Amino acid sequence: MIRVNNLSFGYYKNKKILKDINFHVKEGEIFGFLGPNGSGKSTTQKLLMGVLSGNQGDILINYEDIKNKTRLFYEDIGVLFEIPYLYNTLSAVDNLKYFSSFYKKSNIRDIEELLDCVELKTEYRKKQVKHYSKGMKQRTSVARSLINNPRILFLDEPISGLDPAGAILIKNIIKKEKEKGTTIFLTTHNMFVADELCDRVAFISDGYVETIDTPRNLKSTYGDSGESTLEDVFVKLTGRRLSDG
Numbered sequence: 001m002i003r004v005n006n007l008s009f010g011y012y013k014n015k016k017i018l019k020d021i022n023f024h025v026k027e028g029e030i031f032g033f034l035g036p037n038g039s040g041k042s043t044t045q046k047l048l049m050g051v052l053s054g055n056q057g058d059i060l061i062n063y064e065d066i067k068n069k070t071r072l073f074y075e076d077i078g079v080l081f082e083i084p085y086l087y088n089t090l091s092a093v094d095n096l097k098y099f100s101s102f103y104k105k106s107n108i109r110d111i112e113e114l115l116d117c118v119e120l121k122t123e124y125r126k127k128q129v130k131h132y133s134k135g136m137k138q139r140t141s142v143a144r145s146l147i148n149n150p151r152i153l154f155l156d157e158p159i160s161g162l163d164p165a166g167a168i169l170i171k172n173i174i175k176k177e178k179e180k181g182t183t184i185f186l187t188t189h190n191m192f193v194a195d196e197l198c199d200r201v202a203f204i205s206d207g208y209v210e211t212i213d214t215p216r217n218l219k220s221t222y223g224d225s226g227e228s229t230l231e232d233v234f235v236k237l238t239g240r241r242l243s244d245g
């Protein structure tokens with residue numbers, strides 16, 4: 001569904017952030033892209049979306065080389081960027097109406113139903129987004145990513161900015177999407193989120209994919225005890241920590 005071969009990229013000449021990234025996301029799986037802050041997760045997602053260009057190597061999404069992408073390319077894709085891409089002077093409802101206009105009508109989900117799904121408070125739905133808390137913006141952004149009923153979903157740090165109840169809600173939405181057969185590419189530095197949600201994870205460090213496997217295999221192969229976490233495995237394999245703390 002998604003194939004990345006020998007991907008390399010730098011924002012500046014002679015300073016590559018991504019050096020040689022290779023992975024393959026299977027149809028219907030949740031694939032976690034794990035790395036510490038600044039390791040290039042968001043950069044990778046932006047390259048996969050064609051928001052950034054100038055990379056070397058090949059990116060195929062839905063069996064199509066993104067170099068040849070047309071407007072139709074985005075029809076089946078939902079994206080949650082790390083920073084909410086919403087119009088601050090529009091309400092959640094009007095943002096979703098606006099973004100709906102880019103997609104085929106037959107794919108569009110009901111806006112109120114979607115806002116019920118992300119549990120955005122009813123009294124805020126028609127208020128300007130600039131009055132929303134970080135968590136409310138995140139909920140609206142998640143709704144935005146699902147508006148076109150995508151077959152492939154790109155989620156950059158989907159749980160960030162949410163309180164524990166919000167985090168559970170969004171994790172359940174992600175699980176439901178998987179049940180529907182949606183393919184999900186999820187970037188995070190949160191090992192618990194990855195462990196709970198992902199079928200397979202890739203560890204990214206210093207511009208390379210260190211390893212790719214199921215969380216269970218990684219913990220049983222590299223963990224020292226039954227209580228080993230993905231964080232322990234990540235440190236063991238890369239010598240770096242996933243989280244700042």
Ligand SMILES: Nc1ncnc2c1ncn2[C@@H]1O[C@H](COP(=O)(O)OP(=O)(O)OP(=O)(O)O)[C@@H](O)[C@H]1O
Nearest residue numbers: 011017035036037038039040041042043044082189
């Ligand atoms: N627009 C930009 N111009 C120059 N450098 C950038 C730009 N965006 C990101 N970088 C740098 O590229 C590196 C990778 O950043 P990126 O945001 O992709 O990492 P990340 O793994 O997603 O980190 P985080 O978890 O903090 O979001 C960092 O060193 C960052 O400072």
